[in-house]
Amino acid sequence: MARQPQDLLYLLTRAERLAVRRVQSVLDEFDCSVEAWRVLDLLSDGQGHNMTALADHAFLPAPSLTKLVDQLVDQNWVYRRVDPTDRRRVLAHLTPRGMQRWQLLAREVRSGWGDLEESLPGAELDGLLARLAEALEGPGASGRGTFPGGVTPGRAERGVGRAR
Numbered sequence: 533m534a535r536q537p538q539d540l541l542y543l544l545t546r547a548e549r550l551a552v553r554r555v556q557s558v559l560d561e562f563d564c565s566v567e568a569w570r571v572l573d574l575l576s577d578g579q580g581h582n583m584t585a586l587a588d589h590a591f592l593p594a595p596s597l598t599k600l601v602d603q604l605v606d607q608n609w610v611y612r613r614v615d616p617t618d619r620r621r622v623l624a625h626l627t628p629r630g631m632q633r634w635q636l637l638a639r640e641v642r643s644g645w646g647d648l649e650e651s652l653p654g655a656e657l658d659g660l661l662a663r664l665a666e667a668l669e670g671p672g673a674s675g676r677g678t679f680p681g682g683v684t685p686g687r688a689e690r691g692v693g694r695a696r
Contacts, residue, residue, distance in 0.1 A: 555569070567590045569637055572610075572637065573589070586601065609633050
């Protein structure tokens with residue numbers, strides 16, 4: 533019997549919500565949201581990233597990302613600088629304090645995730661999910677009104693990933 537799209541969507545949504553809930557339970561101890569953790573994670577590479585890249589990585593619309601980055605700047609975890617190659621753009625970077633915070637959060641999230649590592653086929657699962665995302669983004673995928681990854685959620689689904 534062929535797999536129905538709604539079955540796959542249900543399984544992926546369920547897995548994502550449970551994963552976010554697990555990560556958020558660790559981050560709650562540090563008064564950090566999953567979205568903030570995602571921003572810190574991307575910035576941890578030291579390259580500096582524009583707001584579009586951060587919004588894509590955190591799965592946030594631009595206005596919500598701006599508010600979040602403002603909070604991270606107020607906490608002295610992130611700073612903004614004009615992009616030297618395109619002065620119309622702004623790049624965000626981690627402060628030394630932000631890097632320390634990200635390292636602590638990454639260590640705690642990994643330890644909270646540890647028992648899953650043994651039960652999941654790590655590289656195989658990563659490969660399958662990457663192939664699925666590429667297939668969903670590929671030819672025939674409507675680019676209209678999509679979120680990162682080609683997902684077009686309805687209003688009720690925009691809160692996915694915010695389970696607490």
